[in-house]
Amino acid sequence: MDQDIIFRNNVKIKGKGKQSIIFAPGFGCDQTVWKAVAEAFEKDYQVILFDYVGLGRSDIHAYDSKRYSSLLGYAQDVLDVCTALDLRDTVFVGHSVGSMIGMLASLSHPEYFSHLVMIGPSPCYLNDPPNYYGGFEREELLGLIDMMEKNYIGWANVFSQVVTNNPELPEVKLQLEERFCTTDPIIAREFAEAAFFADNRSDLKKVTVPALILQCSNDIIAPLEVGEYIHRQLPNSMLKIMEATGHCPHMSHPEETIRLITQYLNEASVSVEGSPVGRGVPL
Amino acid sequence: MDEQLNHAPCGFLTLSEDGFILEMNQTLLKILNYSHDSLIGQHVNSILTVPARLFSQFYFFPLVKLEQRVEEMYISLEAGNGEEIPVLINALLRKVNERTVLECIIIPMRKRNEFENELLLAKKETEAALKAKHKAITELETTLKKLEIQKQELLELNQQNQKYKIETQKELELARIIQETSLTDPINNDKVQMEVFYNASGELSGDIYGIYQIDQNRYGIILLDVMGHGISSALITMTLHSLFQRLISAGVPVDLVMKELDSHLHKLFDNNEEARHYSTAIYLLIDTERQKIDYANAGHPPALWQDPNGTQYELSSTAPPLGTFEGVVFKTNTFTYKKGGRLLLYTDGVDPLISNYLAPLVRKTVSLPLFQLKQEILQCLNNEKKVDFKSDDETFILVDLK
Numbered sequence: 001m002d003q004d005i006i007f008r009n010n011v012k013i014k015g016k017g018k019q020s021i022i023f024a025p026g027f028g029c030d031q032t033v034w035k036a037v038a039e040a041f042e043k044d045y046q047v048i049l050f051d052y053v054g055l056g057r058s059d060i061h062a063y064d065s066k067r068y069s070s071l072l073g074y075a076q077d078v079l080d081v082c083t084a085l086d087l088r089d090t091v092f093v094g095h096s097v098g099s100m101i102g103m104l105a106s107l108s109h110p111e112y113f114s115h116l117v118m119i120g121p122s123p124c125y126l127n128d129p130p131n132y133y134g135g136f137e138r139e140e141l142l143g144l145i146d147m148m149e150k151n152y153i154g155w156a157n158v159f160s161q162v163v164t165n166n167p168e169l170p171e172v173k174l175q176l177e178e179r180f181c182t183t184d185p186i187i188a189r190e191f192a193e194a195a196f197f198a199d200n201r202s203d204l205k206k207v208t209v210p211a212l213i214l215q216c217s218n219d220i221i222a223p224l225e226v227g228e229y230i231h232r233q234l235p236n237s238m239l240k241i242m243e244a245t246g247h248c249p250h251m252s253h254p255e256e257t258i259r260l261i262t263q264y265l266n267e268a269s270v271s272v273e274g275s276p277v278g279r280g281v282p283l
Numbered sequence: 284m285d286e287q288l289n290h291a292p293c294g295f296l297t298l299s300e301d302g303f304i305l306e307m308n309q310t311l312l313k314i315l316n317y318s319h320d321s322l323i324g325q326h327v328n329s330i331l332t333v334p335a336r337l338f339s340q341f342y343f344f345p346l347v348k349l350e351q352r353v354e355e356m357y358i359s360l361e362a363g364n365g366e367e368i369p370v371l372i373n374a375l376l377r378k379v380n381e382r383t384v385l386e387c388i389i390i391p392m393r394k395r396n397e398f399e400n401e402l403l404l405a406k407k408e409t410e411a412a413l414k415a416k417h418k419a420i421t422e423l424e425t426t427l428k429k430l431e432i433q434k435q436e437l438l439e440l441n442q443q444n445q446k447y448k449i450e451t452q453k454e455l456e457l458a459r460i461i462q463e464t465s466l467t468d469p470i471n472n473d474k475v476q477m478e479v480f481y482n483a484s485g486e487l488s489g490d491i492y493g494i495y496q497i498d499q500n501r502y503g504i505i506l507l508d509v510m511g512h513g514i515s516s517a518l519i520t521m522t523l524h525s526l527f528q529r530l531i532s533a534g535v536p537v538d539l540v541m542k543e544l545d546s547h548l549h550k551l552f553d554n555n556e557e558a559r560h561y562s563t564a565i566y567l568l569i570d571t572e573r574q575k576i577d578y579a580n581a582g583h584p585p586a587l588w589q590d591p592n593g594t595q596y597e598l599s600s601t602a603p604p605l606g607t608f609e610g611v612v613f614k615t616n617t618f619t620y621k622k623g624g625r626l627l628l629y630t631d632g633v634d635p636l637i638s639n640y641l642a643p644l645v646r647k648t649v650s651l652p653l654f655q656l657k658q659e660i661l662q663c664l665n666n667e668k669k670v671d672f673k674s675d676d677e678t679f680i681l682v683d684l685k
Contacts, residue, residue: 028341136333143334143359144341150357150399151342220328220336245301247340251348252301 002084009050009081010057014038017045020087024078026096026120026248027195028188030056033095036254037261045091050081054187063187071097071198075104082112089114091265092209095250096120096222097195104200106209115268116211117261120222120247121230124199132201133225141196145189152185204233211237212264214249214257221247238264284308294370294389302327302344305384314391316363332359332367343374347385351376357396360389369396455486455514462487462517465524467494469680474571475502478657478681489516490630490678491524495531500572503531504680505540507564508583508630510604512676519560522551527566537568537577541605541613545581548606561604565628571684575619581605584631587642591623593649595642625649626682632675633664653681 005011012031015021021041023034031049038047051058052074067073078101082090092113094102099118106113124134125141211234215227224241231239240260244253284306288295294311298304304325312319315330322329328336335358346353353374360368374387462483469477477494489512495503505527509516526547530540544564552559563583569576580586582604585597602613627645634641640663648656660679668674 033345136337140333140337143332144337146403147334147338147357147359148342149403150396151338218326221340246344248345251345 002080005080005084008053008059008062009077010059011081011085012049013046013085014049015042015045015047017041017043019045020048020085020090021045022048022050022078022081022087022090022092024050024092024094024098024102025052025055026094026098028055028191029095029098030058032056033248033251037093037250037257040254040258040262048081048085048087048090050077052077052191054184054191060184060187063184065186065190068187068190068194070194071101071104071200074101074194075108078102078105079109079112082109087112091115091117093117093261094119094121096122096247097198100198100200103207103211104203107203107206110208113209115265116207116209117214117264118211118230119214119250119257120216120219120227121213122222122226123201123204123230123233125196125221126199128199132229133223135220135223135226136196138197144196145192148188148192149185201229201233204230205235207234208236210268212261213237213239214260215239215241216244216246216249217242218245219247240264294387294391296327296387296389298327298385298387300376300383300385302339304330311389314362314368314389315360316366330360330362332361335359335361343372347374347376357392369393458514458517459483459486462491462521465521466492470494470496470502474500474685475569476653476683476685478653480657480661480677480679482677483517484512484632484674484676487514487517488512488676488678489520490632490676491520492628492678492680493524493527493531494680495528497532497534497568500570501534502569502571503566504569504628504682505531505564505566506583506628506630506678506680507544507562507605508632508676508678509560509562511560515558516560516676519548519551519562523547523562531566537566537579537615538613540566541579541581541602545605545611545613549609552606559606561606563600563604563631565598567598567626567628569682569684573619574621574684575617577615577617579613579615581613582607584629584634586629587627587645588618588620589625589627589645589649591621593646595646620684622685624684625653626684627679628682629679630676632677633660633679653683656681 010031023031023038025031025033030051034049038049041047054060054063054068067076082105088111090113092102092106092115094100094117096119099116099121100123102113102116103118103121106116122134124132125136126134126138127136128134213227213231213234215222215224227239231237242249242253242256242260244256246252249257289308291308291310294314295308296304296311297306304322304327307319307322327339331339338358343353343356343358353372356372358370358372360370362368369392371390371392372387374385376383376385466481469479471477479492479494481488481490481492489509490507491509492506493503497503507520507523509519509523523544527540527544530543535543541564548560548562563581565578565580565583565586567576567578567586578586578598579602580598580600581602582600585599588596588598590596596618598616601616602611625645627641629641641660644659644663645656648659651659664677
């Protein structure tokens with residue numbers, strides 16, 4: 001086991017199962033966002049959590065602006081973790097841009113992954129009329145990055161004492177720190193640029209690993225049109241529309257998220273035994 | 284809604300946990316330019332700009348979920364008329380009558396926002412300047428490294444050069460010794476007395492001379508000056524030397540000696556015009572029994588003969604330098620002398636024109652012994668050098684006939 005990668009990406013391994021399952025956070029998040037969902041899998045799976053370099057409790061010294069100027073740099077983090085742990089046929093669960101990172105990782109090493117679970121994925125946030133609706137114009141995404149700057153996102157570590165100085169809610173302090181404080185402002189901005197201006201539409205058709213797409217209701221970040229687009233483009237995929245609203249069902253609606261993932265994985269293993277060819281279910 | 288809250292100097296808004304609008308005070312409605320009924324039950328997104336919708340999904344709702352409150356968050360609202368309104372928002376998640384409600388206070392911050400925009404702009408400019416500085420420093424460091432490498436290369440080349448120079452110096456020194464060993468010694472007996480001076484401008488000289496006693500009464504004295512100086516001229520003097528040594532020792536007549544030397548130079552450079560060198564030469568054959576001197580001068584500065592009563596004669600050139608024109612006829616000139624005369628042969632390094640100082644000096648020193656005359660001439664040469672710093676090969680031969 002490569003201890004350097006374990007340290008660099010703050011890899012945590014829990015659970016009693018033999019089948020491994022790895023959870024990849026979305027934009028700007030660290031592994032703590034998986035708390036509710038990941039715990040449910042510990043009984044039957046070997047649960048792997050990690051932080052991308054530059055986020056959470058990763059080794060910030062390993063951050064390289066050039067490498068992480070593209071999602072491929074983050075995909076390499078996933079591959080490095082898989083290599084370090086010698087993973088094969090692991091279940092990959094990614095949220096938002098994390099699911100695209102996993103998709104990219106599967107292109108170079110499909111043997112590492114048995115299934116991709118993509119929660120609220122989008123291959124391209126920008127509209128590309130007339131044939132593609134990503135949901136956003138460039139100015140709107142730049143506006144988001146500006147708003148991050150004005151809210152001192154990433155500056156939180158500078159102000160952490162002020163932000164968390166809340167005697168009423170002491171237990172929140174640690175969680176909040178883990179969620180926000182470890183992000184450097186430059187890293188936050190570079191991650192935003194890599195994530196929101198990515199266009200991985202042409203990669204979808206190359207994916208060989210079967211995938212489940214979990215599409216939230218009323219998700220303004222990854223709207224239904226985008227979920228349906230991915231489902232059409234991904235060769236072996238299943239699309240599930242969730243009752244959960246918003247963009248973070250793993251946090252807001254963990255039960256439904258757990259139920260749909262478990263259901264998919266159970267059906268998939270049955271399906272594998274019955275028919276080795278098609279593991280996906282058409283829309 | 285409480286009257287005071289309804290008209291409070293800040294916007295007030297309550298949301299359901301998943302972001303739907305439950306209540307809104309008059310102040311906020313006024314800010315947003317909406318009527319009350321149209322917004323109740325709508326999702327909060329309908330009063331947010333697109334970036335704010337995104338931002339609330341990424342940060343506002345997750346923070347509320349984690350901390351049950353949000354403080355000092357900057358977002359932008361979108362009013363009914365499409366106007367963008369920058370606001371600060373504080374929110375608190377609270378249980379009210381078994382229902383979880385998110386209560387929000389909203390304060391517009393147009394002026395502050397402009398100020399912050401300016402600050403951010405200044406910050407970005409500073410960052411860009413810093414980046415440019417770092418880039419310039421990196422480039423300078425790269426250039427410095429290259430220079431260091433080049434300097435090292437130069438040092439190595441210099442060392443090689445130094446080594447080469449030392450080796451060349453040794454070689455030249457050896458060559459000088461070889462050239463000087465080819466020079467004959469002056470002859471001193473009861474008939475003739477001689478003094479010789481020979482000095483190369485560099486290690487090697489383009490001048491060469493030879494003094495031979497052919498038989499009991501005859502002496503041959505030759506002086507040549509190959510054009511240029513340095514290694515190439517010196518090499519030519521050596522080929523001429525081996526030839527005139529044989530010719531003169533065998534007693535070959537004056538005109539034939541000159542002719543042979545001339546042919547030799549022509550042959551030498553027949554197929555190599557670029558390397559062609561010429562040489563001036565003067566050859567004297569002295570017969571002490573008959574008191575007669577045969578001579579020929581090919582382009583050489585005139586030799587000086589001073590008879591015992593002090594009359595001076597110039598033995599001037601009668602032919603072009605050796606190796607210039609094909610088919611030149613060299614003629615032997617002859618004169619007889621009385622005992623007690625003095626001869627001076629020299630190259631143009633000593634005096635380009637005899638009239639400069641040599642002739643007067645020789646006349647003035649008629650009564651001085653030969654070695655003292657030599658000292659006088661050297662004294663003059665040194666004085667000349669102080670005036671102009673030109674340096675050429677220098678040779679002169681003094682002969683007293685007794």
